[in-house]
Amino acid sequence: MDTVNFDGPISSVFNWNAWIPPELKGRAPFRPMIHLERELSGNEWQWIQDSDEQIIHFFNEPERNGISPQKAADYWHNQVIPALRNDRRKQLVSPSCASDPAGQQWTADFMNLVQDARPDYLGLHWYGTEASECQQFISSMHDKFGLPVVVSEIASVDRNYDSVHAFTRDMCNWMDGVDWIFEYAFFGCMQHMPDDFVSPAARLMDVGGNFTDLMWKYMSDQPMF
Secondary structure, eight states: OTTOOTTSSOOOBOOSOSSOOGGGTTSSOBOOEEOSGGGGSHHHHHHHHHOOOSEEEEOBSGGGTTOOHHHHHHHIIIIIIIIIIITTOOEEEOOBBOSSHHHHHHHHHHHHHTTTSOOSBEEEEEEESOHHHHHHHHHHHHHHHOOOEEEEEEEEOOSOHHHHHHHHHHHHHHHHTOTTEEEEEESOOOSSOSSSSSOGGGOSBOTTSOBOHHHHHHHHOSSOO
């Protein structure tokens, strides 16, 4: 973390946790996440309530973790809104679902259930190979729900480095130029990936804990070349 360039395009840090990484040392805002239901109780929920951080992510791919739109909306109305927005004036990112039809339907159902207390930002995920398809998806979701967008996970699954670099470059430059995209985070800067779905060529950190060439470009170049 000490070698991350916070004087370039990177404006914030987030992961799948509620606790603020101590090695961040206050050099950039952190975005706590209510990852699953466990973060709505115990220490994790207390950390989120006590945090001075202003933007909170709510649920990560709930449609793949057995959380229905109705259950999420109940948590939203009964717990999240009263504790975070009403009392603390936090800004809230909607649950971020996968971009497949099931994820899109879950998002639509949830947004319909929270019309009386809409999120501040629409959370989106996208994995694939074509920047044009990704741009079309993000644009269509923004048009449908009319909220500023946070793309909290995005990466190429192509195995060819040149293709991965082109995708990353094109998407960074496009998202930087769209005024209704608030933040985005490429997946992922970690030593050990959870699986092989994201292309090894898209890694931002190698298995030795060193930043890859793609990470150096990602955190230093704007526009990205």
